[in-house]
Structures are given as structure tokens and as C-alpha cells.
Amino acid sequence: MPDAVLPPGKFRDPVRTAKGERRAAVALSALRTLWFNTGTLCNLTCAHCYIESSPRNDALAYLSAREVAGYLDEVEREGMPVQEIGFTGGEPFMNPEMPEMLADTLARGFRTLVLTNAMRPMMRHQERLEALNAAHPGLLTIRVSLDHHDPALHEQERGPGSFATTMQSMQWLAARGFRVHLAGRAAFGHEPEAAMRAGFARLLTEHGIPVDAGDPVALMLFPEMDPEADVPEITEACWGILNKSPDSVMCASSRMVVRRKGAAGPSVLACTLLAYDAQFELGATLAEASRPVPLNHPHCARFCVLGGAACSR
Structure with a gap:
């Protein structure tokens, strides 16, 4: 399953x-920031999903709560400076062990971020989510994917009825005191960022x-992340030309754990964007993945170095 057209x-x-x-x-x-991809299965099939999640794509299998706990144990045992745990997918709440994973990370005192479309899979866990948020105030953030403030544009990506x-x-999350963040898409009709933010402000x-x-x-x-767009390769000289530090790029401070379908166990990847490219699989442990x-990869240039984006806070 390719990430992009080269x-x-x-x-x-990798060298030249x-x-x-x-x-x-x-x-x-x-x-x-340590990310866990809980699996690529999703209740939606979005038009431009970078990881091609759908109700049938199980290329990344469900992680188990036991596997997540093993990596959290490694963080604590090795004294790694992890400040935040992120959960992504697919739709994380499709994974039946998601509440247990959340409970574990929050009980250990980690700031925790969940990326979700906030639809039926999440709402099946209302009582457990309320209890966890109440027990660990200030630690949990739910980042909801809302592609645009215009329902028609959002549903162009995610299908009829998804916006409402x-x-x-x-509204349920807000009424119960959850910290809610949003993830939108910046590319609709080249709308200026200020106008897009103003539209979201009115909606909210x-x-x-x-x-x-x-x-x-x-x-x-x-x-x-247009896979057809040509982008320049990033050389060592680019840092000075762009006046940008390597430390500002996601892979300077984060890794993602996945479990590939049919694999004997999880593996650690360089970042959240390159789930299917074997060269970005760094090892089975966080220590092995520290290289x-x-x-x-085009995404390195398009999204991180030139696009200036990051998946964490």
C-alpha cells in the first residue's frame, strides 16, 4: 500500500x-510524543485519507492494551522524557480495547491526545470517557476531525450526515467538560487561513x-498531502536556506507504534505519516527506534519541512 507517487x-x-x-x-x-496507531479500520471511507482508513482496511491491525502498556513500561523504565501520548488510527474507538489503553495512559499521568471523528464508535463509550475525564482532570484532549466549517465541504470528504x-x-463533549480541539483541512478552494478560522469561530x-x-x-x-505534487528533496543545506531547525520536525521528538497485519508483534515507526514505507520502520522497541x-520521502518535504505541520501540540 504506497504512501505516495515518487x-x-x-x-x-537515503543518503544522497x-x-x-x-x-x-x-x-x-x-x-x-509517543503515538499509538490503534489500527487502520474506520467507520468512514474519507476521500483523501492519508492512511487509506476504511471499514475494510486492516493493514494495521488492532494494538492491544497489553502491547501499549509494554511501551509505556519501557518509557518509565528507561526514564524517557515522554510528555504526551497520542492515539490515532483509523478511528481509535473502533479498537475494543481503546478505553483500557486510555485508562492506562491517564493513570500513569501522561497528557493524552486522541484523534477521532467523534461519531458512533466514540459515543459508544460515553460513560467510561466521562469517568476517565473526571478522574484525570486536565490530562485528556479529544481532537475532532472537522474538515471545514461548511457542512457541504466537510461531507465532501466524509459522506452525507457526518457533519451533523x-x-x-x-456538543456532548463540551457540555461535559472535555477539552476539545479540532483538526481541519487547509486546502479547500485556497480559502485564506484567516477566513477559514473566522468561519470556524462562528460555527463553534x-x-x-x-x-x-x-x-x-x-x-x-x-x-x-497531494501525492501527485512534485516537491524538492531536503538536503543538509536546506536547514540554513529555510532558516529552520531539524528539531522542529516531527521525527526529532516523536515516534509511532503500529502492529502490521500478520506481524509477530508491534514495531516503531519514524512518524505518523509514513505507516506503509518499510524504510521508516525503526525497530521493535523505542530504544531501537532512537536512531x-x-x-x-515526499511527505517529509511536503508536510513537515515545507508545510510546517506537526501532529502534536
């Missing part, structure tokens, strides 16, 4: 670019949902 001659060698220049690589400065269902769930005010649409963390607008990551 431009001719580019992104072939097509022009023979030294490719940029990013060292793990400190593991601060998600808004109802967000109308529905009584206390999210600051002007805050780039509370409302993250992710750049489009540098060559930026040998």
Missing part, C-alpha cells in the same frame, strides 16, 4: 538526493463549543 529519480537513496547532495536526516533530540453527527458529539460560537479558532493548536489546519531518520 517523482522520477527522487527519494531513492537525485542531484548527489547529502540528504538531510533528523536525529531524535528527545522522545516527547460530529457536531452533536462535540453558534453551537456553544469553547474552542479558540484563532489558536493554531486548538484548531490545527493541516496542509494537503536518526533520513528525510527520504
Whole structure:
């Protein structure tokens, strides 16, 4: 299952670019965010899902709560400076052990972020979620995917009826004191960011949902990852040209744990975006996955270095 169409001659060698220049690589400065992909199954089939989640895609199998606990044990045993645990998918709440995983991370005192479409799979766990949020105040953030403030544009991605269902769930979360953040898409008709944030602000005010649409963390607008677009390779010289530090790129401070279908156990990947590219699989443990990551993929340029995006806070 490919992540992107590679431009001719580019992104072939982890050490050198097509022009023979030294490719940029990013060292793990400190593991601060640990992601768990709970599985690629989802209740929706979105038009532009970067990981191709759907009700049938189980290329990444369900992680178990026991497997998640093993990595959390490693973090604590090795004194790793992890500040945040993130859960993504697929739809995380499709995984039947998601509440147990949440309970474990919160009980250990980790700040915890869950990426969800906030539809029926999440709402099946209302009582457990309320109890966990009450027991661990301030630690849990639910980031809801709401592609656009216009229902028609959101449903262009996620299907008929999805907008109203998600808004109802967000109102439920807000009314019960959950910290709610949003994830939108920045590429609809080249709408200026200020106008898009103003539209979200109006929508949220109308529905009584206390999210600051002007805050780039509370409302993250992710750049489009067009797999057909040609992007430059990132060389070592680019850091100076762009006046950008390697430490600002996701793989300098985060890793993601997945379980591939049919695999004997989970593995650790360089980041959340490159789930299917074997060169970004770094090992079975967090210690093994601490080595540098060559930026040998279009997403590294498109999304992280040039797009300036990050999946965490």
C-alpha cells in the first residue's frame, strides 16, 4: 500500500538526493510524543485519507492494551522524557480495547491526545470517557476531525450526515467538560487561513463549543498531502536556506507504534505519516527506534519541512 507517487529519480537513496547532495536526516533530540496507531479500520471511507482508513482496511491491525502498556513500561523504565501520548488510527474507538489503553495512559499521568471523528464508535463509550475525564482532570484532549466549517465541504470528504453527527458529539463533549480541539483541512478552494478560522469561530460560537479558532493548536489546519505534487528533496543545506531547525520536525521528538497485519508483534515507526514505507520502520522497541531518520520521502518535504505541520501540540 504506497504512501505516495515518487517523482522520477527522487527519494531513492537515503543518503544522497537525485542531484548527489547529502540528504538531510533528523536525529531524535528527545522522545516527547509517543503515538499509538490503534489500527487502520474506520467507520468512514474519507476521500483523501492519508492512511487509506476504511471499514475494510486492516493493514494495521488492532494494538492491544497489553502491547501499549509494554511501551509505556519501557518509557518509565528507561526514564524517557515522554510528555504526551497520542492515539490515532483509523478511528481509535473502533479498537475494543481503546478505553483500557486510555485508562492506562491517564493513570500513569501522561497528557493524552486522541484523534477521532467523534461519531458512533466514540459515543459508544460515553460513560467510561466521562469517568476517565473526571478522574484525570486536565490530562485528556479529544481532537475532532472537522474538515471545514461548511457542512457541504466537510461531507465532501466524509459522506452525507457526518457533519451533523460530529457536531452533536462535540456538543456532548463540551457540555461535559472535555477539552476539545479540532483538526481541519487547509486546502479547500485556497480559502485564506484567516477566513477559514473566522468561519470556524462562528460555527463553534453558534453551537456553544469553547474552542479558540484563532489558536493554531486548538484548531490545527493541516496542509494537503497531494501525492501527485512534485516537491524538492531536503538536503543538509536546506536547514540554513529555510532558516529552520531539524528539531522542529516531527521525527526529532516523536515516534509511532503500529502492529502490521500478520506481524509477530508491534514495531516503531519514524512518524505518523509514513505507516506503509518499510524504510521508516525503526525497530521493535523505542530504544531501537532512537536512531536518526533520513528525510527520504515526499511527505517529509511536503508536510513537515515545507508545510510546517506537526501532529502534536
